[in-house]
Amino acid sequence: MPPARHTRGAQPTSMGLGHHFHQRLLNQMAALMNPQGLTTEIPSSNITHAESQASMDIDHTACHVDDALSYVYDDDDHITNAAAQPDLCPTNEPKADLGRRRLLPNKMANNLLPDEAIDQCEHSYEATDGKKQKAAMDSFDDMGIMALICRHDIPLFFANIDSPGEQQKYAIALIEHLFSLLPQEATVITLYDVGCVLSRSLSQYDILPSSVTSRLRFATMAMHAYGHEWACQLEFNPRMCIGLGLSDGEGTERLWSRFIKLIGIQRSSSCQRRLWLIDRQAGAIGLEMRVDLGDWIKQQLKRGVNGQGAAAQEVLNNCGIEAQDLQEQWADQKKSQLSIRAHAPARLKKELDVVLALQADLDASDRALQLTRTMVEKGSAAEETLDALESLERGHDRLMNKVEALYSSLNVHDRFPELQGVDLNFVRTLLMACDLKINIHKRAIGSFFEWDKLDRAVGGANQALGTKLHQQTCKSIAKRQPALMIAIRKFNSYCERLESIFDPSWGVPLPAPLPTKLADLRNDQTLMEDVWITPSVGDVPHWIKDTNVRDGIQGLLKQQRCREEQRRIGLEADNLCRWFGTELAALELALHSPANHTYIFPLQQQRDHILQLQTRWVTPLASAIRFNSSANMAVDLAITLSASAGPSQAVMYRLVPTSLMLADPSSEDNTDEHVMSAFEEVAEEAVLLDILPDNTASDDDDDEAMGQPEFRIIWELPEASAHLSIDSFMVPRPEDYIIAPALGTPPTRLRPAQDGFPHQVFDPRDQSLLAQPTAHLNDTCINGCAALLHSEILTSSHKQPCAILSTHDLPHIRYNASDDILWRNTSWTSFWERDIWILPIHRTSPVGHWVFCAIYISTKELHLFDSLAERQPWKTDVKDIMNLIARLSSIAHQRRGSDRIDLKGWVARPLTLNALQTNGYDCGLWVLATLAAVLRGAHRSGICEEDMIAFRHYIRTLVIRVPTA
Secondary structure, eight states: OOOOOOSSSEEEEESSSOOOTHHHHHHHHHHHOOOHHHOOOOOOOGGSOOOOOOOEEEEEESSSSTTOOOOOOTTSSOOOOOOOOTTTOOOGOHHHHHTTOOBBBHHTTTSSSSSHHHHHHHHHHHHGTTTSSSOOOOTEEOOEEEEEEESSOOEEEEEEOOOOOOOHHHHHHHHOOOOOOOOOTOOOEETTHHHHHHHHHHBOOOOOOOHHHTTTTOOOSSTTTSSHHHHHHHHOOOSSSSOOOOOSHHHHHHHHHHTGGHHHHHHSSHHHHHHHHHHHHHHHHHHHHHHHHHHHHHHHIIIIIIIIIHHHHHHHHHHHHOHHHHHHHHHHHHHTTTTTTTTOOOOHHHHHHHHHHHHHHHHHHHHHHHHHHHHHTTTTTTHHHHHHHHHHHHHHHHHHHHHHHHHHOOOOHHHSSGGGGOOOHHHHHHHHHHHHHHHHHHHHHHHHHHHHHHHHHHHHSSSSSTTTTHHHHHHHHHHHHHHHHHHHHHHHHHHHHHHHTGGGGGGOOOOOOOOHHHHHHHHHHGGSSSSOOOSSSSOOHOOOOOOOOHHHHHHHHHHHHHHHHHHHHHHHHHHHHHHHHHHHHHHHHTTOOOOGGGHHHHHHHHOOOOOHHHHOOOBBBBBBBHHHHHHHHHHHHHHHHTTOOSGGGGGGGGOOOOOOOOOGGGGGGOOOHHHHHHHHHHHHHHHHHHHHHHGGGGTTTTHHHHHHEEEEEEEEEEGGGSOOEEEOOOOGGGSOOOOOOSSOOOHHHHHHHHEEEEEEEEOHHHHHHHSSSOOOHHHHHHHHHHHHHHHHHHHHHHOOOEEHHEEEEEHHHHTTHHHHHHHHHHHHHHHHHHSSSEEEEEEEESEEEEEEEEEEEETTTTEEOTHHHHHHHHHHHHHHHHHHHHHHHHHHHHHOOOOOOSSEEEEEEEEEEEEOOOOOOHHHHHHHHHHHHHHOSSSSSSSOOHHHHHHHHHHHHEEEEEEEE
16 A cells, blocks of 8 residues: 655644554643643633643744655655645635635624734734745745644644745644544643734634634744734733743744754655654654653743742742732733723824934934044144034034924924923933834844844754854844944933933823843843833823832732643643553553453563653652552553453563663753753853954943842841931021022022032022922932032031932933943042942932932941831832942942952841921932931931921022032
8 A cells, every 4th residue: 555645735744653553642642731621612712721732833944855856655654644634624725815714803803902013013023924935945845844732842743834934824724633633622722923913813714613713822932922012912922821831832942953953864855755754753752752741840840830939929029019919000001001092003203203313313413523523623624624614513503403493393292182281302302212112122123033043053952053054143143233232222311311301290101221231131021112102191000110010010920820830730740640540551451461462572561661651750749659559550450351360371471671770850960951051141141242342242241240239128227226326417597597689580600620529500490499498409409419518518527528429320220321421420429439328319200209328338238218218119229229339339340440349248228217208398308418417427317307497598508609600
């Protein structure tokens, strides 16, 4: 009988154990995928904890050369074609033909994800382009294979690819064939790179019967989730979807790495031989991975449920928010970000894009003109050269003015009526940040996909470094990486500018800065979120403004996935034990049957193999006692069913089993694990340092050498208040410092650089804030008055000077400013020579509020002062303060050769546990009073709220003494 030829196209081929054991393998895999008792049918919209999980992907390297030698391989025991009917299956139609199928409006109405988000995903992925060729059709007749695997990475079915791209018909054919072998009530979650797009196709067109789609749900693969829109991730990211546990869907990538050895061979083999090779390799992989299922469960428990679960619980403990509140915030976030309003196409008009591009070009030309003038002035340029340069500068200034007029003519407030009343400069910066983040998102995704290629080479895919593909990828990264880093730093500068001019009454959520490290950027969910360009209704949601809530939500989702994983692997461990007993009973029954006398030796080998599995399948969820009990019950059942009164004839041929001492997988050498973790940690950064120019390297190159800061916050007064020094300074009475009323607008006052401080400017607006008894102080008042207090106290008390940092230094850390910017803004304080650093801090949300931190380097203490005695915001502030200490220590070590500051064992304590302020405007004065107390050698000021009017008057007198400009 001639062998069954493999049919090209979307007919799936079940490859595995050969003709005789093939159907039993499918039953085993179906049982492993379906550990629960299936009883009810679940509607598609309500599928959460699906009984089965599978993932799909295409390998375009497994192609076949068109003119390779072709002959018939006569061994039908190893090539098995599925019993599908491709002629009747609508999934055999090309992707373009799917659009001719009947549209289902009722299904479209149930789609929670806006079409705009799915359209962006469709354009981002090559997998959605059915016409894009990843291999040359002229050279190959088979373009690759598509695999369907279970969540344990064991291959189930393959489909041969004979058309360009990743047409949807292959995925649909695999899904349809899978459902044909599962019970009628089984529900399945399928992970696919573009699961969102395929899900929409199935909901819009009558491709699969409702009996299948009602039991089918899609998710995307975890590794490539960043390629999808944030709205898409809310619905399809496996880390955010209920019921997926810790499944990542990337098992196909690991499967392809085990097929690499066949690429060269199968391309030049005959068509039938190629399929036979793939079938044999898949069968060997399936058997090997079935033996390793016990180890797989142990690893999932150790690294997944226990390891990630403990990390998630630590995040929840640190955030200090109840799980119920976090769940409500997560539901509110999903509702807001899945709304059509939130995900409508960006309303930046073409005119605005042109203006912004023109503005960028003019900024570049301005820098070029400034550089040219500097070079010209250094030399002896002719008069004509200077005249020409001045003419160019005048023309450039006129162009800048015209651009400003053109921008104003766009009537941004008319096009964005909800931004009416918001400062025009703020709106302009916000729109530029919105446009820039879209650009960053596209660049970052491209960079991530390139890094994935390197990860495949570094991460153990048997692909040697230094290959042509690896070199091309490195060159591509080297070319694109500087532009991405520049764009991120530009975006962070926009965020910093927005914060400096932000007014909480506008109700516009501020965008969060982006990390400047690739590893951090890949895991930062804010990269996927658009910049909000409309005010929020009511108060700004906590999931936007509160980083503790955002971190808590991530910890909650991770904890939920860990609990789901624990429940699922518990069922899978029970299923392994049940399958072990059933399979062993069948073998024992066969051995006791005289009719199987001819097959006694292979049956005994199979039985011994199954018995050895119990040593590998013993887990904390299925003990050795259970497996021994199942083995004994299997023998008893076989004896009962065979109705044997005595020893069967099979006993005479029983082989003596060989005892094997199998090492406990938990105690195996973890050398490979450490090697892999080292690659995972340094692959991106190490290669980046090798291929990028010096001026594009990260400013945080030596962070790992310093280590991560370690600190804890203790909500007790320093040293139990035993050594808490209270400043005894008495505020002068207003009568002692009479200020003559100013006639008209007060003049601008200019304090020259002195006592180590740069010059200070107090304009009329700043002076009016000090004159008004209920006015909030701004950053100029805080920084300038801190310099005045420093000089005043230094001349009278002769205390050791402290390093007074600016209110802008901590935002520089939050927005990932470069080392040059940090050094330029802090070097005048000589902080590396000071034991005490003073840091005023401004909080923008929910309303403007000033707080204070005194940093004691020698004792590793942070003294925190908040006149309102709030605790929650300090968790984020202290983390930023420790990063500030680390960055400044590193910079001083590089540029001044000072010793590095030890970042381990720091303790943060409050200076007060009770609120000292009852109004909403004196917080800046409290900060200045505490700052003055530290300068005098105390820890906290001794004045009370009744003294604030006199203290404001005292500060104003210090400003009045400053000479006018």
